[in-house]
Amino acid sequence: MEVVHVVSLVVNLPIAKPDALAVIALVSDGEVLDAGSADPRVWVSPRSWAMVDLPRFAEPPPFAVDVCSHEPAAAREDARRLAVALERVGWRIEPFGDPPAE
Numbered sequence: 001m002e003v004v005h006v007v008s009l010v011v012n013l014p015i016a017k018p019d020a021l022a023v024i025a026l027v028s029d030g031e032v033l034d035a036g037s038a039d040p041r042v043w044v045s046p047r048s049w050a051m052v053d054l055p056r057f058a059e060p061p062p063f064a065v066d067v068c069s070h071e072p073a074a075a076r077e078d079a080r081r082l083a084v085a086l087e088r089v090g091w092r093i094e095p096f097g098d099p100p101a102e
Contacts, residue, residue: 005072007079008053009065010094011086020052024065027085047071048078062094 015023021032021040028044041049048069055063065086067079083093 002070004068004070005075007067007075009067009079009083009086010062011065012062012092012094014061015063017052017054020054020063020065023086023089023091024050024052024082027089028082044082045074045078047074050082 011020017040018032018035021035021042024030024044025032025042028042028050030042030044032040032042034040039051041051043049044067048067051066051068053064053066055061065082067075067082069075069078087093
């Protein structure tokens with residue numbers, strides 16, 4: 001079983017999950033895969049994909065965009081790149097910190 005490394009971007013924005021995925025696809029020149037399923041995702045690079053984790057039970061923002069990869073460096077790099085791209089279209093990303101060293 002392969003290990004999946006995850007870097008979470010915390011986003012303070014009221015948005016529906018399909019809309020969030022559509023914006024992620026737009027800024028990463030990708031497409032939403034498995035739309036309508038329990039685990040839709042957007043490939044943000046050849047090595048990483050993004051998933052949206054919204055609060056449950058109508059809780060207010062923030063929510064998480066999880067950037068996942070089998071390579072820890074790819075998850076970190078692609079999360080940074082996605083954060084910059086999302087901020088360019090007006091999303092508010094919480095300060096981005098480095099995950100713990102491996």
